[in-house]
Amino acid sequence: MRIDKTTIKKISHLARLEFDENSAEKMSRDMSQILDWVEQLNEINTDNIEPLTTMSSEVNDMREDVSGTHLNHEAALKNAPKRDAEYFRVPKVLE
Amino acid sequence: MVSEEIKNKYQLVIGLEVHSQLLTNSKMFASDASDYGRAPNTQVSVITLGHPGTLPKVNKKAIEFAIKMGLACNCEITRHNVFDRKNYFYPDLPKGFQITQDKGPICVGGTVPIKLEDGRTKEVLLNRIHLEEDAGKSIHLAGEPDTLVDFNRAGTPLIEIVSEPDLRSPEEAYAFLSEIKKLVKYLEICDGNMEEGSLRCDANVSVMLKGAKEYGKKVEVKNMNSFRNVFRAIEHEHIRIIELLEAGEEVISETRTFDAATGTTASMRTKEDLNDYRYFPEPDLSPVVISEEWLNSIKESMPDLPRELHQRFVEKYGLPEYDASFLTESKEMALWFNELCSKTKNYKSASNWMMGPIKSYLNEESVQIKDFPIGTDSLAELIALIDAGKVSFTVASQKIYPEMLKSSEENPIEIAQKLNLIQESDESSLMPIIEAVLAENSGKVAEFKSGKKGLMGMFMGQVMKKSQGKADPKVATKLLTKLLQK
Known part of the structure; x- marks a missing residue:
């Protein structure tokens, strides 16, 4: 399956990645190859087979509704690129 | 302005999406508390903040709350539940995706009954109710170069109740929203507070020529923080779209934000073609399978629903529709009345007391029925005094009732005797x-x-x-x- 430049552009926008012209070309080739390889799966007949969502067969791994330990406020903000005493700060988002 | 004649050429079509924050103690997939109004970024965990290597785990209570809502709306309950990732970048979404349910919502179909203006009941069709997690809160302050982010709300469990495009007027939308609020409060799964954002509503609005087979292009309106504003936003879109159609202009499928100050809407996103969420199954969560036993135990824990109490009040107690609607407006009121009716047989008189003197007191004092100073026993005795001809209703309501409000110690007979109010019927x-x-x-x-x-x-x-x-x-x-x- 051929991944053209328009698709690369769209995917890179969605993933917030930037490429120069040459890298985009290489990326397009690589992704096409990867998809070609994965497309071998199409050779298998999957009619009447439920989609597999997890590798484990475990179900109902749930928690009781009990409030537990919190991350200390300072620790929570520790890795923020920008912060103040209370909040994470990010470049202004305009709707 | 659009004339009534032109307005009448078109049919308004509305679908609502109601987000309801669940009243759990902890978050959807993590154990941090989900209380409202705490200091910013204090109710967070490594899971909520999306730190690498952390794994979510489903809150069992949230599943049960969603099922309760589904049962109350006669939905079909999905037995094998998986979650999906909805991928997008926004600063209040730390993981870069929201865990939600895309293909397999926990509740499918269903209806919500609303009362129309002419007194008829309309069963509004639901598309689905699904579970998801809330995002954090972005704060945009004027004059501030940054956006501030508080993650306390991130990960709070939500149900999203999605109606079919089955509503036909702002009044119907208002009634639907009121009914949802009443239901979640009866079920005690959400406090229904729109101002604090625990109940939020987006409206999908479109307009078509009457008799048309296909719906018009729909517009999604967000940011209405009250029932009144949902009504105003729909009204505004109704006219705006008709004006576009009449002028021969194109209606753009887009998301618009409502401005309460002006009562108008403005476009939020123009690049909607890039709004590709690339849903895929959440691999970090095992499926939630709802067994027959589990479902039955939830069914058994269901409280009386407003429509059931309404029916009982009309059929068993012989009350008019109007009385039954008033009495079932809140769960507390309905249950108090129901208790009163186990102590008196004069149901209509009991209802009149609720709609008259008791309602006045609650309004004047701005209190709830749980804080009402008179118990059901005493009120039943007072009704019995009137029925036995010992006091008139006027004396009961104007002389004895005010005394009962002052002192919960004395019963009505003692008050009537003390004040020498017993009627001479000998x-x-x-x-x-x-x-x-x-x-x-x-x-x-x-x-x-x-x-x-x-x-x-x-x-x-x-x-x-x-x-x-x-x-x-x-x-x-x-x-x-x-x-x-x-």
């Missing part, structure tokens, strides 16, 4: 009073006998005066009639 003690009144008014008696029947009221007035208001009107009328016929 014929032998009323007879001398009536005889005296007739003797003092012999001229009027003669006039009465010659046909001036209107004088009865005057005689009664005199009897009441002489008895200091304590004569039982029924007994007094009977004795008066008897003596005057002699």
Whole structure:
């Protein structure tokens, strides 16, 4: 399956990645190859087979509704690129 | 302005998406608390903040709450549940994706009954109810170069109740939203507070020519923080879209934000073609399988629903629709009334007390029925006093009831005796009073006998005066009639 430049552009926008012209070309080739390889799966007949969502067969791994330990406020903000005493700060988002 | 005639050419079509924050103690996939109004970024965990290597785990209570809502709306409950990732970048979404349910919502279909203006009931069709996690809160302050982010709300469990495009007017949308709020509060799964954002509503609005087979292009309106604003936003979009159509302009499928100050909407996103969420199954969560036993135990824990109580009040207690609607407006009121009805058989009188004196007190004092100072026992006794002819309703409501409000210690009989309010219904003690009144008014008696029947009221007035208001009107009328016929 051929991944053209328009698709690369769209995917890179969605993933917030930037490429120069040459890298985009290489990326397009690589992704096409990867998809070609994965497309071998199409050779298998999957009619009447439920989609597999997890590798484990475990179900109902749930928690009781009990409030537990919190991350200390300072620790929570520790890795923020920008912060103040209370909040994470990010470049202004305009709707 | 669009004339009524032009407006009538078109049909308004509305679908609502209602997000309801669940009243759990902890978050959807992590154990941090989900209380409202705490200091910023104090109710967070490594899971909520999306730190690498952390794994989510499903809150069992949130599943049960969603199922309760589904059962209340007659939805089909999905037995094998998986979650999906909805991928997008926004600063209040730390993981870069929201865990939600895309293909397999926990509740499918269903209906919500609403009362129409003409008194009929309409069963509004639901598309689905699904579970998801809330995002954090972005704060945009004027004059501030940055956006501030608080992650306390991130990960709070939500159900999203999605209606079919089955609503036809702002009034219907308002009624639907009221009904959802009433239901979640009856079920005690959400506090239903739109101002604090625990109940949020987006509206999908479109307009088509009447009789058209296909819906028009729909516009999604967000940011309405009250019932009133949902109504206003829909009204505004209704007219705006008609104006576009009349001018031959294209309606753009887009998301618009409502401005409460002006009552208008503005476009939020223009690049909607890039709004590709690339849903895929969340591999970090094992499926949630709802067994027959689990479902049954949730069914057994279901409280009486407003429509069930409404039906009981009409059918078992013989109350008018109006009374039943008033009494089921809140769960607390309905249950209080239901308890009262286990102690009196005069259901209509009980209902009148609720809609009259009790409602006035609750309104004046701005309190809920749980803080009402009179118990159901005492009120039932008061109703019994009236029914036995010991006091009139007027005396009960104006003299005894105010005393009962002041002191919950004394029962109505004690108050009536203390204030000397018990009606004289004993014929032998009323007879001398009536005889005296007739003797003092012999001229009027003669006039009465010659046909001036209107004088009865005057005689009664005199009897009441002489008895200091304590004569039982029924007994007094009977004795008066008897003596005057002699």
